[in-house]
Amino acid sequence: MTSLRLTPPEGPVRATIPLASSKSESNRALIINALTQFKGEVQNLATARDTQTMIRLLASTDEVADVLDAGTTMRFLTAYFAATGQQKTLTGTPRMCERPIGLLVEALRTLGADITYLQKDGYPPLRINGFTPSGADRVAIRGDVSSQYISALLMIAPTLPTGLTIELTGEVGSRPYIEMTIEQMRHFGASVQTDWEAQTLTVAPQPYTPTTFAVESDWSGASYWYSVVALAEEGSELELLGLKAHSLQGDSAIQTIMRAFGVESTFTERGVRLTKIPAQESLTWDYTGCPDLAQTVAVCAAMTGIPHTLTGIESLKIKETDRVLALQNELQKLGAELVEVEPNTRYEVRPLSAVPAFSSAPSIHTYDDHRMAMAFAPVAMRRAVVIEEPGVVAKSYPSFWDDFRQVAGVE
Numbered sequence: 001m002t003s004l005r006l007t008p009p010e011g012p013v014r015a016t017i018p019l020a021s022s023k024s025e026s027n028r029a030l031i032i033n034a035l036t037q038f039k040g041e042v043q044n045l046a047t048a049r050d051t052q053t054m055i056r057l058l059a060s061t062d063e064v065a066d067v068l069d070a071g072t073t074m075r076f077l078t079a080y081f082a083a084t085g086q087q088k089t090l091t092g093t094p095r096m097c098e099r100p101i102g103l104l105v106e107a108l109r110t111l112g113a114d115i116t117y118l119q120k121d122g123y124p125p126l127r128i129n130g131f132t133p134s135g136a137d138r139v140a141i142r143g144d145v146s147s148q149y150i151s152a153l154l155m156i157a158p159t160l161p162t163g164l165t166i167e168l169t170g171e172v173g174s175r176p177y178i179e180m181t182i183e184q185m186r187h188f189g190a191s192v193q194t195d196w197e198a199q200t201l202t203v204a205p206q207p208y209t210p211t212t213f214a215v216e217s218d219w220s221g222a223s224y225w226y227s228v229v230a231l232a233e234e235g236s237e238l239e240l241l242g243l244k245a246h247s248l249q250g251d252s253a254i255q256t257i258m259r260a261f262g263v264e265s266t267f268t269e270r271g272v273r274l275t276k277i278p279a280q281e282s283l284t285w286d287y288t289g290c291p292d293l294a295q296t297v298a299v300c301a302a303m304t305g306i307p308h309t310l311t312g313i314e315s316l317k318i319k320e321t322d323r324v325l326a327l328q329n330e331l332q333k334l335g336a337e338l339v340e341v342e343p344n345t346r347y348e349v350r351p352l353s354a355v356p357a358f359s360s361a362p363s364i365h366t367y368d369d370h371r372m373a374m375a376f377a378p379v380a381m382r383r384a385v386v387i388e389e390p391g392v393v394a395k396s397y398p399s400f401w402d403d404f405r406q407v408a409g410v411e
Ligand SMILES: O=C(O)C1=C[C@@H](OP(=O)(O)O)[C@@H](O)[C@H](O)C1
Pocket: 023, 024, 025, 072, 145, 146, 147, 148, 151, 173, 174, 177, 291, 292, 315
């Protein structure tokens, strides 16, 4: 499947979308459950490739663990294999080997892990050669590169002889993901104290208690359906299954963001119903806590013409691709641009002053990034669009195109 042509529906859309389970919650639950010697149970695990890879690697006795392009799998397993004293080589796709891991490795070394780099300092592939507790009960780590390092350290902390205090330095990005980790740890009986003002997290040395954890549907995946409703005709309505009003996922912020684009959320017994309401005139949003929503909303802003200012998107440059650059390239095909109005801090989605002649259906390059494919799919509510390499969605939402067939033509 090298590309898919998506075509607009005739009239309003009405559908029930099963959604995918959260890979973030799944991958945390799997690591924590592994630290109970697999005595608990994780229900509703994600079908996401990132989660299936985690399941496979946790069960494997091979020395080489290939995480493919899964960031959480790489970061969480590095800490898990180190803390459980395993001899492993961790590697991934060429892009994974460009995504930094040095801050996590440094912290793990402070705690007693023997880890060496096999190619470039600070980046996968890595060799983990075991763990001799150093006696350190405190580490300091920058909070502004990836929260996944902090989640990885937190999850192994209850198994350390002295527990662990983590001091976060500088700005803290993706904080809701750290809070998700802490909530899931507490669910499995861990004692975690947070002082967000002092940016200090303290975990007691206390084994996890095996229990059952049920994974919620994925709010990041839900965001594409919000964009579908924002761009669909009056009278359109979708029900998204398996979402909860009290979510552990920071990407549930999409409910607030999308009110600006004319989408109302109402919780039902089985999820959330999306209906259309009048849109607002503009939106400024700080994505520091929900970086995975930025692409969805940038495309929606480009298509609705609602002026949108984005801040807090620096971390997008070190994800599956440089997402800022990818958006800048591809939004142009929709007659819009993503302008850096203040270096590295503030961006605006604006209509292009000179709109190029459109092809009948712009062809969107997806850069090995599932979120590029899914963020641009809702364009099909308004005009035909081609999505290149649509199989990329498998990373987080393998059934995305099956669900999308309910709202648009998919060929
Ligand atoms: O912990 C997690 O599950 C994630 C944290 C975020 O990454 P960063 O902490 O690197 O921003 C997010 O972008 C990623 O999709 C999933």
